[in-house]
Amino acid sequence: MKTEFYMKILIFAGFLGSGKTTVLLQVARHLMRHSREMVIIENEIGEIGIDGQYLDLHGLKVQELFGGCVCCTLSVGLIETINRICSHGSPDWIVLEATGIARPIDITRHLHRLETKVDSVHVITVVDAGRYEMLMEAMTPLITSQVESADTIIINKTDQATSSKVSQISEDIRHLNAGAAIVTRSVHKNHSLDELLANLMEMDK
Amino acid sequence: MSDQPSVFTYQITLRFRKPISGSVLKAHIEAFLLELSTNLTASGGGIVGHIKGLLDTHDCGHLMFSITSLIEGVQSKGDLSGHIKNAEFRLNVILFKVGTGEIESVCMEMLNAVYSNCDNLIQPDS
Numbered sequence: 001m002k003t004e005f006y007m008k009i010l011i012f013a014g015f016l017g018s019g020k021t022t023v024l025l026q027v028a029r030h031l032m033r034h035s036r037e038m039v040i041i042e043n044e045i046g047e048i049g050i051d052g053q054y055l056d057l058h059g060l061k062v063q064e065l066f067g068g069c070v071c072c073t074l075s076v077g078l079i080e081t082i083n084r085i086c087s088h089g090s091p092d093w094i095v096l097e098a099t100g101i102a103r104p105i106d107i108t109r110h111l112h113r114l115e116t117k118v119d120s121v122h123v124i125t126v127v128d129a130g131r132y133e134m135l136m137e138a139m140t141p142l143i144t145s146q147v148e149s150a151d152t153i154i155i156n157k158t159d160q161a162t163s164s165k166v167s168q169i170s171e172d173i174r175h176l177n178a179g180a181a182i183v184t185r186s187v188h189k190n191h192s193l194d195e196l197l198a199n200l201m202e203m204d205k
Numbered sequence: 206m207s208d209q210p211s212v213f214t215y216q217i218t219l220r221f222r223k224p225i226s227g228s229v230l231k232a233h234i235e236a237f238l239l240e241l242s243t244n245l246t247a248s249g250g251g252i253v254g255h256i257k258g259l260l261d262t263h264d265c266g267h268l269m270f271s272i273t274s275l276i277e278g279v280q281s282k283g284d285l286s287g288h289i290k291n292a293e294f295r296l297n298v299i300l301f302k303v304g305t306g307e308i309e310s311v312c313m314e315m316l317n318a319v320y321s322n323c324d325n326l327i328q329p330d331s
Contacts, residue, residue, distance in 0.1 A: 044297070046212050054259055099253060101210060127271065131273060138301070
């Protein structure tokens with residue numbers, strides 16, 4: 001039976017090393033500043049957690065899922081984890097960091113099996129400006145899928161590409177996903193997530 | 206290219222005879238990770254994946270290391286302060302185009318060389 005509260009699910013997707021954990025940390029701190037109850041689920045493909053421990057060192061509580069991917073081999077584990085979290089509390093947000101090889105569409109299609117009502121699901125895909133072309137060539141189906149199923153796309157590490165290259169990436173992404181919000185971010189411009197954070201707070205009302 | 210990357214994870218407690226400064230330890234780990242990345246991509250084509258590490262000293266801070274490109278090199282986040290006696294190091298190598306056996310072999314060979322060449326580092330089994 002579905003429990004009587006609504007939660008929002010935020011999924012961070014994007015290829016290995018694109019900067020998902022860093023962006024997640026920024027977003028999580030923002031949600032915490034606004035007194036939102038949040039549980040982070042960290043999915044790592046390896047048998048030892050690194051990102052989860054990193055977030056833990058920054059004072060965030062993290063549930064970890066190791067050794068597989070929640071879009072395929074660990075999909076049952078993801079549903080069980082969220083159900084368990086919701087049986088012990090009523091978080092406003094579930095924040096999931098997927099592995100770098102996850103297809104968000106394969107995660108969201110499992111969410112109907114949750115026992116808690118889901119208010120909304122928002123997918124943020126982080127792409128690496130410095131490696132975009134190379135990865136698009138080497139991993140076309142995966143990167144395309146991650147971009148196509150996003151609500152927001154963060155073009156990260158823009159300091160590692162020229163401004164014309166970033167514009168080209170933005171155009172390419174717009175071609176693949178006309179409906180997504182696109183924001184750019186670099187280590188020197190953390191404030192560029194302000195619009196995304198404002199949108200998330202709008203969802204929270 | 207395969208849909209699934211090769212994955213190698215390793216965790217070790219580093220123990221030093223004489224406490225080592227945070228900046229020196231950081232430089233050693235960055236050099237290790239850069240050499241590891243270079244060795245693992247020696248056949249060409251660069252890194253398709255991610256090599257990352259986390260150093261946790263418990264009382265002197267922590268550092269996160271990440272390398273996705275030989276051109277950009279190792280990116281580090283976090284701070285270490287003072288001199289470090291013990292630290293936990295976690296390594297996670299996730300690569301396409303390189304087999305798990307090759308990753309493990311290169312990593313272990315390099316780690317063994319570090320222990321052989323660094324008198325200040327106490328062997329894990331001693």
